[in-house]
Amino acid sequence: MRLSRLALTAIAALALGSAAMAQEVTLRFQHFVSPLSANPTYFMQPWADKIEKDSGGRIKVELYPFMQLGGKAPSQYDLIRDGAIDGGWVIPGYQPGRFPEAEALELPFIVTKNAEEASKAAWIYTQKYLMDDFADVKLIAAHMHGPGIIHKTGAPVATVEDIAGLKLRGPSRPATLLLKKLGATPVGMAVPAFPEALAKGVLDGGVITWEMSPSLKLDELTDSHTDVAGDRSLYNLFFIWAMNKAKYESLPPDLRAVIDANSGFYASAWAGRAHDTGDKDGRDQMAAAGNAIATLSEEETARIKALGDEVIAEWIDEVTARGLDGAALVEDVRAAVQVTRSASQ
Known part of the structure; x- marks a missing residue:
């Protein structure tokens, strides 16, 4: 049975449409x-x-x-x-x-x-x-990401004074502002450059997450890893x-x-x-490698948090001078954190 030209055109159009849908x-x-x-x-x-x-x-x-x-x-x-x-x-x-x-x-x-x-x-x-x-x-x-950890060559950090004078990689402006308050020499650096800087001795360490530690070979390039006490992150x-x-x-x-x-x-x-x-995986791998895993005391954490509060106050002043409501921004972050924390409990 012959199909009309109109029917053939319709069939072709349908076939093209189906092909386009499957593309x-x-x-x-x-x-x-x-x-x-x-x-x-x-x-x-x-x-x-x-x-x-x-x-x-x-x-x-x-x-x-x-x-x-x-x-x-x-x-x-x-x-x-x-x-x-x-x-x-x-x-x-x-x-x-x-x-x-x-x-x-x-x-x-x-x-x-x-x-x-x-x-x-x-x-x-x-x-x-x-x-x-x-x-x-x-x-x-x-x-x-999760909490930033201090990774360094040599012994773990035990006091604020242990951070002073260290050349430490920082990933962001707020992180480097805190490192500077702690007496370190912060070096802003994207993550791909971090391992080479450690290997060449350009840095004493840096701050980054547990989870990035294995892929950056921090089990080989550093000796110790230090977190702050409590449920809030250093950065x-x-x-x-x-x-x-x-x-x-x-x-x-x-x-x-x-x-x-x-x-x-x-x-x-x-x-x-x-x-x-x-x-969790990264922390376990650093521990399995025999590296020192440490958590600062509540007293030393409180000293760092006080310096962090100074960073926050200065940041609020800075961005407010640029026309933003710095205090409202900080308050809204804290409010959002409280909402999500309450929902998880």
Whole structure:
């Protein structure tokens, strides 16, 4: 039986439409750490797998570690914004002064050591203050890592005086402000440069999480690891997981919905939880290597916290002079932390 030309045209159109619906979209996301570290292992790759599953295989997310697609870690936000990559992991603090309201989340002893709780608070705070800052990308998650630990060569830190004179890597402006208050010589440095600086003796140590310790070989490059007492962190770092806005908007509505369903509060908590898992693993590996693991006394922690309070007061004055309400920013971080802490109890 012959089909009419009209019927053949209709069949062809349907076939083309079905092919378009089944077409695979490949998104290239980039980060700057080992694929074996906590966030890529427990968040990024599972997130990518879930996007593929939820889209029925129509979206594939490829992850590129160690900045393999080009550029430097401090430029990651601009690489995403400008479309050099489809998405990736960003530390806003790697560009000091660009996102001043984000710094409130990184001030000393302001968020808890539980990264999932801290990340939920970060998302709440981000929704109130940072969406305009990140308006030129598609924001997927805003999260915190776990507590920053002092890693150094030689004996662990036991007093504030033990920190004085040390050359220590710091990841963000709030962290380096605290290190300076403690008498250290802070050296602002992105994480990929940290191991080489230790190996060459440029640094005595630095502050970073437990979970990053194995991938940076801190079991070999340092001898001791010191945390503060209590449930608040010496410092935490703020991250975003983001996508190029034009790429996101080019997706059909049903695929944008897949990204949306795996974004926001849920994704932020997931990313924070990844760091909690990695922190336990990292601490265990440092201990298994025979390195000294220490926690400062409550008295010494109180001395550091007092210096941290000075950092916070000076930060409030500084950003208020720039036209922001510094006191309100700090108060809202604390309020968000309290909400998420209460919800977890």
